[in-house]
Amino acid sequence: MQKVSPIVDEMFAAGAHYGYSKTRRHPSTSKYIFTTKNKVDLIDLEKSSEMLAAAQSFVAELSRLGKQILIVGVKPEAKGAARDLSLELSMPVVTERWVGGCLTNYPEIKKRIERLEQLKADRASGALDKYTKKERGLLDIEIEKLNKLFSGLVNLKKTPDALFVVDPKREHIAVTEAHKMGVPVIALCSTDTNLKGIEHPILGNDGSIASIKFFMNKIGEAYRGGYHVA
DSSP states (O other): OOOOOHHHHHHHHTTTTEEEEGGGOOGGGGGGEEEEETTEEEEOHHHHHHHHHHHHHHHHHHHHTTOOEEEEOOSHHHHHHHHHHHHHHTOOEEOSOOOTTTTTTHHHHHHHHHHHHHHHHHHHHTGGGGSOHHHHHHHHHHHHHHHHHHGGGTTOOSOOSEEEEEOTTTTHHHHHHHHHTTOOEEEEEOTTSOGGGOSEEEESOSSOHHHHHHHHHHHHHHHHHGGGOO
8 A cells, every 4th residue: 555645644634635516626626636525526635745846846946036925815714824924934915805906006006005104104103193183083094994905015015926825716816917917826726726727736625724724834834945845
């Protein structure tokens, strides 16, 4: 009997093998399905481990070259792990909503980020005290709104060198913008995704906190390890 690799054991423990129902399966994922049980597709983790290794090699090369990755984890199960990875690698992150134009109209997005930074600096310095209570209240609302959408993008000073997306089918606008701008996409995607539209797909459970955290950690390890990743 062939010995199961440790990485496959880790993925299995994280529940990475659970896909969606067979009726939701995209044809491009068929060769990566191990079996279907109770109408649910179970992913072949040996093949997923190969996809993960390829993505890690790409991420390691990005690290070696000092490139920037924009992390996109908007669905509730992905927010925490996305924020953690962003902090760990000092990378920009989107966890609330992808604002259209983040890549294709970056100069306008940059203005909104700069507006957020200026308002926060003015509030901290007391420069907003000159306004009336009502005006300050309106500015606080503006700061809160801008902070929610753009606080994770403060260190995005140019078009990123790659996107790492959880559930690219859900975040199709982000993926479309990346392709328009020539930005390669790394993605954790489940069995309902068209893998042909992703440069570096990793097939795995994209709806579980444990599974998402596992793959986030592996991408983080690859970046921290640079080109030493095997």
